[in-house]
Amino acid sequence: MTSNSAGLNQRQALHRDVWQKKAAIRLLYQEFHRQLLADCGEGNILDIGSGTAHIKEVRSDVISTDILAFPGIDIVADAHRLPFAHGAFSGIIMLDVLHHLERPIEFLKEASRVLKPGGRLAMIEPAMTPLARRFYDRFHEEPVDMAADPFAMVTTDHKRDPFDANQAIPTLLFSTEQARKRFEHAVPALRVRRIDWQSLVAYPLSGGFQPWSLLPASWVKPILAFEGQIPAALRKLLAFRMTVILERQ
Template sequence: MVRLPQAQGHLIVMTQSAIGLNQRQVIHRQVWARKKALRALYHDFHRQLFENCPAGSVLDIGGGTAHIKESRPDVVSADILSFPGIDVVADAHRLPFRNEIFDGVVMLDVLHHLERPIEFLKEASRVLKPGGCLAMIEPAMTTIARRFYDRFHEEPVDMNADPFALVAIDPDRDPFDANQAIPTLLFATAPACRRIEQTVPSLRVRTVEWHSLFAYPMSGGFQKWSLIPGSLVGPMLALERKVPAPVRKHLAFRMMIVLQRI
């Protein structure tokens, strides 16, 4: 049992057996345990997420199998599905926390799964303290990466979608449904970022960076295969950081987005 402060003024008490485990979560955790390269990559992602948040309390949304706690055990992990290590089972569109409680909110490959991303951004802003940050790492539809996502990734890419559109709540929606184009549509251009700030005026887009050039696609992600040993992930990431930003924008498989609560 875990005890967490405040859910609309109450104490959240969740047991890990509250909801049965999803088989996809079990498979992901097995791959995580087996692939050293995957763990090395994600620990670096976690480091970047935390470094872009102020010191203090951090909420991890869409925690999945809670592997982020290997990098920071005190993070509060929330997910719509239960799993050992998940502290709060909740919908990201309706977070069970009082206003202005967290210094940081972090997410890794979550935004493109959300049915109503703008509604979520408003909710994330609500639970952030002024000056707090929302840091996300998401798929990037760059010149090179989009070809791979279109052809080889199981999640769809719909560049014609309108992430600002009002969407009716679907109570039967699979939480693994996704559109990998959503982060790119929302944050890849200056006009899109300005529209975000106009739509959610309590947030400012602080940075949008392009990364995950070579090591991530070579790792195979949560697929069973990998083309890179764990020992080479660190040197490969160091090489990636030397690639000029204009080139990265065409090669990157991921984007880091940081928004700040004002």
């Protein structure tokens, strides 16, 4: 094993260690996964960027893929070149993955290829709302570059760290009507079916995968229920996450 591979594996192990120690983050992510699975419906489901394969705790028959090997990962693969047949899946789910991909448009074309007609790609990603962007800029280790062009052609960097990211990518692709039209022109096989805004209080209080948390596990369900009652117009200003549902034509 190279030193670089060992470092990547250590990061995954640390991630898994936090997952096992923090009940609040487990409850939050299990709810996220349940939402994504419900948006995809029945049939074969592919989870891209599974990391340490948390999805298996919610639905064990989901096919878990990641660019890095780890216990629970079924297939190691680059999301830009998926080793599956055309129309192999009824649904694809992703949680905090798109903003890590080097060539998001190329990936989304590849995702449309392996989806059946009518199949859905459901993802939850960081949202650069007026409130959340201040938090991400100041307190999150991953960068936010709102000047980036997610539609630009990018030369593949084979030495790129899989954990590199731009948290602004999902917002730049899907947050406005103009961006969604540009996306549908670039990837005509997919249509935007729904954009939703969520995670106003629970997620930032949880600390994510940092070792600290201000969110007791017993508070997770009541806070999520409260967040669900907040009007959509207000969530769009305050939310830390966005749900994006795309459908194969």
